[in-house]
Amino acid sequence: MSRPTIDARDFRTALGSFATGVTVITTRAADGTPVGLTANSFNSVSLEPPMVLWSLARTAKSMPVFEQAQHFAVHVLAADQADLSVRFARSGGDKFAHVALESGIAGLPLLPGCAARFQCKTSFRHDGGDHLIFVGEVLEFDCNQRAPLIYHAGQYALSARRGEMDEPRSARMAGSFGEDHLGYLLSRASHHFYQPVRRQVHALGLSDDAYSLLSLLTLRQTMSHQDAMALLGQGANATAALLADIGDMGLVARDEAGEPRYRLTDKGRDVTLHLMAASKARESEVLSVLGEVDAFALKTLLLRLVREHSADQPDLWAEPDTAE
Ligand SMILES: Cc1cc2nc3c(=O)[nH]c(=O)nc-3n(C[C@H](O)[C@H](O)[C@H](O)COP(=O)(O)O)c2cc1C
Incomplete structure (x- = not known):
């Protein structure tokens, strides 16, 4: 059976309507060099055991390192860390220059100031078309209540609670403004x-x-x-x-x-x-x-x-x- 034709641009646009957080995934190469990239494919998988996943484009420069790495760290970026997201979305080069790093499990390079961090052991790698899916078991995590950075429709955005609120009221006199003016x-x-x-x-x-x-x-x-x-x-x-x-x-x-x-x-x-x-x-x-x-x-x-x-x-x- 032939596959239906899907317009790649339309598909991307449709996927972009799913608002996500933004993460930076890091690991260390065999020679000790820190490696990382921006990823919004991160997701939770299992609570018991605690597992998460993310996917990496096969064309990414960091692919050979992540394929070999036993551990990776996921950094959920805070709302004021869009500059880090931009920096780690560049391909190759020294993305860690002038970034104060902490050291995690097995020497994982950890970025400070994030909304949450998960240090993981690579459990599985699955084929995911033009991406490779990494599933990791969470060994350690830390979290604070910082506002998260959001990515929606190709743009950085902010999160705000919808809250329980009655509809804004209208003025009694026609033509006047309402409560949401x-x-x-x-x-x-x-x-x-x-x-x-x-x-x-x-x-x-x-x-x-x-x-x-x-x-x-x-x-x-x-x-x-x-x-x-x-x-x-x-x-x-x-x-x-x-x-x-x-x-x-x-x-x-x-x-x-x-x-x-x-x-x-x-x-x-x-x-x-x-x-x-x-x-x-x-x-x-x-x-x-x-x-x-x-x-x-x-x-x-x-x-x-x-x-x-x-x-x-x-x-x-x-x-x-x-x-x-
Ligand atoms: C918000 C955002 C989310 C991204 N999510 C992913 C992702 O989940 N997987 C991926 O492979 N690339 C993702 N990218 C693109 C990579 O960050 C980008 O291709 C980067 O240059 C890869 O780095 P490398 O070539 O040094 O490995 C994302 C970029 C942005 C801006």
């Missing part, structure tokens, strides 16, 4: 986040804008009136009034040489750092509800959103001399 979510989340910090800001006699300005001054040594206007997005008079207010409170000082520039005084620095500590404590409190994995995904997506829409905004994080 991004603008609503961002402002509601920001309001909720800052509420306790804002209380402390106000208790010190500061306005929200004054706190923003003090925070901005921690990013720059000094700032002109013009800088403050641009960064705050306020008019000339409002900015001047704000600078005068926090000046009267002894929080900023004005350097008069040339164009006047403003900087935090010692008192201003202490007050601002105190409020920032409160803000960081609030961050820990809010994110602890989500857990580390979801917190990482949320922050990454927000950072992308902010960066992708910042082209026409002054760059708060630029070096002072290149700042707009």
